[in-house]
Amino acid sequence: xxxxxxxxxxxxxxxxxxxxxxxxxxxxxxxxxxxxxxxxxxxxxxxxxxxxxxxxxxxxxxxxxxxxxxxxxxxxxxxxxxxxxxxxxxxxxxxxxxxxxxxxx
Amino acid sequence: xxxxxxxxxxxxxxxxxxxxxxxxxxxxxxxxxxxxxxxxxxxxxxxxxxxxxxxxxxxxxxxxxxxxxxxxxxxxxxxxxxxxxxxxxxxxxxxxxxxxxxxxxxxxxxxxxxxxxxxxxxxxxxxxxxxxxxxxxxxxxxxxxxxxxxxxxxxxxxxxxxxxxxxxxxxxxxxxxxxxxxxxxxxxxxxxxxxxxxxxxxxxxxxxxxxxxxxxxxxxxxxxxxxxxxxxxxxxxxxxxxxxxxxxxxxxxxxxxxxxxxxxxxxxxxxxxxxxxxxxxxxxxxxxxxxxxxxxxxxxxxxxxxxxxxxxxxxxxxxxxxxxxxxxxxxxxxxxxxxxxxxxxxxxxxxxxxxxxxxxxxxxxxxxxxxxxxxxxxxxxxxxxxxxxxxxxxxxxxxxxxxxxxxxx
Ligand SMILES: Cc1cc2nc3c(=O)[nH]c(=O)nc-3n(C[C@H](O)[C@H](O)[C@H](O)COP(=O)(O)OP(=O)(O)OC[C@H]3O[C@@H](n4cnc5c(N)ncnc54)[C@H](O)[C@@H]3O)c2cc1C
Numbered sequence: 001x002x003x004x005x006x007x008x009x010x011x012x013x014x015x016x017x018x019x020x021x022x023x024x025x026x027x028x029x030x031x032x033x034x035x036x037x038x039x040x041x042x043x044x045x046x047x048x049x050x051x052x053x054x055x056x057x058x059x060x061x062x063x064x065x066x067x068x069x070x071x072x073x074x075x076x077x078x079x080x081x082x083x084x085x086x087x088x089x090x091x092x093x094x095x096x097x098x099x100x101x102x103x104x105x
Numbered sequence: 106x107x108x109x110x111x112x113x114x115x116x117x118x119x120x121x122x123x124x125x126x127x128x129x130x131x132x133x134x135x136x137x138x139x140x141x142x143x144x145x146x147x148x149x150x151x152x153x154x155x156x157x158x159x160x161x162x163x164x165x166x167x168x169x170x171x172x173x174x175x176x177x178x179x180x181x182x183x184x185x186x187x188x189x190x191x192x193x194x195x196x197x198x199x200x201x202x203x204x205x206x207x208x209x210x211x212x213x214x215x216x217x218x219x220x221x222x223x224x225x226x227x228x229x230x231x232x233x234x235x236x237x238x239x240x241x242x243x244x245x246x247x248x249x250x251x252x253x254x255x256x257x258x259x260x261x262x263x264x265x266x267x268x269x270x271x272x273x274x275x276x277x278x279x280x281x282x283x284x285x286x287x288x289x290x291x292x293x294x295x296x297x298x299x300x301x302x303x304x305x306x307x308x309x310x311x312x313x314x315x316x317x318x319x320x321x322x323x324x325x326x327x328x329x330x331x332x333x334x335x336x337x338x339x340x341x342x343x344x345x346x347x348x349x350x351x352x353x354x355x356x357x358x359x360x361x362x363x364x365x366x367x368x369x370x371x372x373x374x375x376x377x378x379x380x381x382x383x384x385x386x387x388x389x390x391x392x393x394x395x396x397x398x399x400x401x402x403x404x405x406x407x408x409x410x411x412x413x414x415x416x417x418x419x420x421x422x423x424x425x426x427x428x429x430x431x432x433x434x435x436x437x438x439x440x441x442x443x444x445x446x447x448x449x450x451x452x453x454x455x456x457x458x459x460x461x462x463x464x465x466x467x468x469x470x471x472x473x474x475x476x477x478x479x480x481x482x483x484x485x486x487x488x489x490x491x492x493x494x495x496x497x498x499x500x501x502x503x504x505x506x507x508x509x510x511x512x513x514x
Contacts, residue, residue: 066327067261068371077329081341087325 006032016100018093022057025097033095039084042095046083049073050096063093063101106135107423110193110203112183112362114140114168116148116496117394117408118209123498124416126173136175137201139193141182143168146237147491148265149405152272152441154240155247156280161237164488171496183210186366188387205389205423207415208375210363212265212395212403214239216355219260220330230336231351234273235265243352247280252289253349258338259296260328263372264357265395265403267303268450270294271311272441273352278318279443292320295338295346299324304457307450310474314442357403359396374398379454380431382415389422391415401434401454409495410435413505435507439484447480449473453507459514464503466511473512 002013006029012020019025030050034042042050052073056064066089070077080088089101109125111118122138129136150164172178182196186206193201214235216223222231232246233239255277257270264270274292281287294301294315300308301315301322315322329341337347359373368375368384376385377397384390393415394408401407411432418428434454441447449471450458460474470479494501 065371071371077341081327081329085342087327 014099016094018099019097022097029097030095033097037084037091037095039095043083045075045079046095049075049080049083049088049092053092053096053098057096057098063089063096063098065089065101107133107204108202109134109136109205109207110201111136111138111207111209112186112193113209113211113360113394113396114138114172114178115145115209115211115394116405116491117211117396117412118207119145119168119171119496120409120412120498121207121209121393121415122172122176123496124412125419126176127498128416128420131175135177137177137179137203138172139179139181139183139195139201140168141180141196143180145171145496147488148235149491150488151234151237151240152269152276155232155234155243155273156276157244157248158276161241165237166492171492183360183362184365185362186368188368188384188390191389203389205419206391207419208363208368208384208390208392208396209394209408210360210396212357212359212374214355215358216353218356218358219328221333222260222331222353222355224333226333230349231331231333231353233353233355235269235354235357246350250350252281252286254291254293254347255350255352256293256295256338256346256348257352257354258326258328258346259294259298259354260356261297262303263403264354266438267402268438268440270296270354271301271315274315274320275318275443276441278320292318293346293348294320294322295326295328296322296324297327304452306460307452307458307474310460311440314476318443357395363396370398379434381418381428382411382432383418383422383428391419399432399434402436402438404436404438405491405495406437407435409501410437410505412498430505433506435505437503439480439487441481441484442476445481446476446478447482447484448476449480449483451507451512456507456509456512459512461512463511464508469511 004011004013011024014020053063084091144165145168147164150159153159184194184196186193191203228242232243234243281290301312302308327341330339337345339345359369363369363373375392375396377392379399382391384392393411395403414430414432417430421429437451439447439449452458462469463471463473
């Protein structure tokens with residue numbers, strides 16, 4: 001299994017490179033994951049999206065789609081793509097310490 | 106008398122009506138099925154219409170003809186479902202009481218969900234093939250087309266029959282080759298997925314197929330808007346792709362009646378228990394087919410497998426026992442790959458499509474995730490199977506539960 005070392009802590013990753021264990025997550029790790037995704041700084045808007053994703057996951061066991069993010073997180077789609085370039089749903093989920101959204105087949 | 110109400114008389118609703126009518130005593134049970142239209146279309150056939158292989162009139166039959174005589178058919182729109190009072194209100198105002206409800210209202214395309222997609226160019230330079238009208242207009246257009254860049258754009262997932270866009274491109278490759286103009290046509294697939302298909306193995310195999318046929322793929326493209334004047338599609342991150350003709354798979358959504366009733370998610374799909382097929386949080390309500398929110402393909406084959414599970418659980422449920430059958434997400438799709446060949450994929454919630462033989466290991470006759478002539482005949486045979494066996498709720502020689510036999514891991 002792949003691992004990731006952040007601030008002296010070694011964390012297990014799943015097959016998609018997301019945290020294998022959601023409880024390993026904290027804000028410092030989020031900042032580190034964001035940096036890896038090419039996002040140097042997490043603004044309050046970033047945090048609003050991340051926290052919204054975590055709360056939906058907590059309740060429903062899957063991260064929300066972009067459509068739902070736009071409707072319910074208060075951030076419009078265009079802005080979402082500026083905050084998390086190239087696939088906000090996938091990227092924000094990773095930074096939020098959640099598995100990749102299932103995205104149906 | 107106890108009342109069973111089935112909403113939607115398409116693939117799934119028709120199968121359930123047939124199965125239940127055959128099993129239940131009509132002195133004790135009344136089965137009613139409601140659908141807004143009288144014509145039943147064989148949707149998998151739409152794929153072939155743009156290329157003149159089928160005509161639309163080859164694909165349509167009266168719904169009643171496929172429903173048993175003791176089932177009451179009401180041709181009417183469905184307005185609102187009220188699980189609290191166990192009533193469904195029809196658009197003509199009639200309230201229908203039920204004891205047990207089966208939701209089978211399917212999914213449809215919604216081009217209006219994307220900025221700039223549905224305008225005066227819709228049906229001229231921008232088409233769909235997921236509706237009878239769309240497929241026919243595209244057929245007319247392709248007949249006279251002189252060539253250029255054909256872009257097939259998948260707006261967002263999930264979509265009905267997720268292999269249909271790939272099949273469209275394989276058939277387009279053959280169509281333009283046969284007309285001696287393949288060198289004048291660029292074929293380009295634009296998808297929000299990270300590859301040609303959803304799961305790793307099949308994505309790789311199908312990706313190689315597309316490449317061999319000279320079909321370009323642009324993955325990870327989240328469509329933001331369409332610009333009809335400049336003939337380009339624009340992603341949310343401002344990436345652009347130009348087209349001469351756009352074949353669009355618009356957003357697929359469950360029916361508006363689901364939204365009106367407050368029973369759907371953001372795409373109007375109904376929260377369904379992935380194993381029992383009962384609606385989450387509702388009493389005496391089952392969901393089947395494209396209307397569910399389940400993470401498996403929206404396909405006729407899936408509706409068929411689900412019908413066997415739902416049927417068993419329904420019979421337990423009406424006698425007050427807990428559900429016994431568990432759906433595993435089984436899906437089985439023929440993929441038409443052009444030049445009289447086809448592929449077959451077979452998978453479920455947990456097992457991705459794998460190469461091998463089907464249904465018998467080492468024998469087949471069908472090849473999994475590989476091309477063969479037999480697979481192509483399987484696909485063409487499916488129309489006959491659909492009308493004569495599948496809709497009538499007959500047993501097919503494939504188990505509802507997926508088997509690993511013949512699959513190579
Ligand atoms: C182009 C294309 C190719 C496909 N190819 C394949 C394939 O190769 N293999 C395969 O297995 N599947 C394929 N499919 C998918 C397959 O057709 C569907 O998955 C299947 O028909 C789903 O059945 P269903 O009963 O859930 O929905 P449907 O058959 O669509 O039935 C839903 C019914 O509900 C009715 N309804 C909905 N809302 C209302 C309302 N408010 N009031 C009244 N009536 C209402 C509709 O009129 C409709 O008749 C394809 C689909 C398309 C579009």
